[in-house]
Amino acid sequence: MKYTPPELRTVDVTRYVTPLREGGSLPAIVEANDEFLYVLKFRGAGQGVKALIAELISGEVARLLGFRVPEIVFVNLDEAFGRTEPDEEIQDLLRASEGLNLALHYLSGAITFDALVNELDATLASQIVWLDGLIMNVDRTCRNTNMLMWKKELWLIDHGASLYFHHNWSNWEDQAKRPFAQIKDHVLLPKAKELETVNDEFSAILTPERIQALVSLIPDAWLTGVESPFASAEEHRQAYATFLNNRIANSEIFVKGAQDAR
Structure with a gap:
C-alpha cells in the first residue's frame, strides 16, 4: 500500500496572545484565522529556520511512529503584524520572522x-x-x-x-x-x-x-x-x-x- 505523506495546513496569525519565555527562542501563544491557539516558533529566533526544520522533521517522524504530537502547521506572519507590539524585543522578533513560520496546536490545560x-x-x-x-x-x-x-x-x-x-x-x-x-x-x-x-x-x-x-x-x-x-x-x-x-x-x-x- 502506497504511503500517503501528511499535508500540513497553513494558517495566518490574527492575534499575539502571550510570549512563552523559555530559553532564548521566545516562542509565543498566538491565535490564527481558524480560531485555534498555537505555540508559534519564530524563524527570526536564535537558531533561525534550522530549529523549525528540526521541529518539522522530528515531530512528523514521531507522529509516523505512532506518538502523540500536537498538530504542526505552517504559519504566515504578516509584515504589519508587529507594528502595535509595545515590547521592543518582541517587536524585533516579529519583524525578523515575517513570512512563513511553524507552530504546534496549543494543548490548553496540559x-x-x-x-x-x-x-x-x-x-x-x-x-x-x-x-x-x-x-x-x-x-x-x-x-x-x-x-x-x-x-x-x-x-x-x-x-x-x-x-x-x-x-x-x-x-x-x-x-x-x-x-x-x-x-x-x-x-x-x-x-x-x-x-x-x-x-x-x-x-x-x-x-x-x-x-x-x-x-x-x-x-x-x-x-x-x-x-x-x-x-x-x-x-x-x-x-x-x-x-x-x-x-x-x-x-x-x-x-x-x-x-x-x-
Whole structure:
C-alpha cells in the first residue's frame, strides 16, 4: 500500500496572545484565522529556520511512529503584524520572522510530564528513547522533559533542538553513523529495557519512501540563503533524507550506545 505523506495546513496569525519565555527562542501563544491557539516558533529566533526544520522533521517522524504530537502547521506572519507590539524585543522578533513560520496546536490545560509521578511502561519508554537516539534530541532530560500529559495521554513536544548536526554540515555523513552520547541524560533511559525489539519495529516503519515524503514538507524558502552549503534547495533537502536513512540503516549503533549508557 502506497504511503500517503501528511499535508500540513497553513494558517495566518490574527492575534499575539502571550510570549512563552523559555530559553532564548521566545516562542509565543498566538491565535490564527481558524480560531485555534498555537505555540508559534519564530524563524527570526536564535537558531533561525534550522530549529523549525528540526521541529518539522522530528515531530512528523514521531507522529509516523505512532506518538502523540500536537498538530504542526505552517504559519504566515504578516509584515504589519508587529507594528502595535509595545515590547521592543518582541517587536524585533516579529519583524525578523515575517513570512512563513511553524507552530504546534496549543494543548490548553496540559501539565508537564513528571517521571516521579507519571508511570510509563518499558515499551513506551524504549520507544521514546529510540526516537530521541535517532533524531539526536538533547532536550528530553529530567530538567526539561518536553513531554506533556493532556487528557490522561502522553504528548511529545519541542523537537527544535534535535538534528543538531545541521548547525555544521562539515561532517554530517559521519555523524549519521555515530552513537548519541547525550542519551545518558535522557529522563526515560532507566526504563528503556526493550530497545532491541523497538529497533526492529521502528526501523521497518521508517522506510526511505516515508522519509522522502517527510523531508519533502520542508519549504524551499527554509533551505536557501547565505548559510546553506548546498547548491539548491533540493540538494539541501536530500541531505536530510540521506542523513536519516543512513542513521536508520545503522540504528544498532545508537541503540548499543543507549544500552551501554543504561
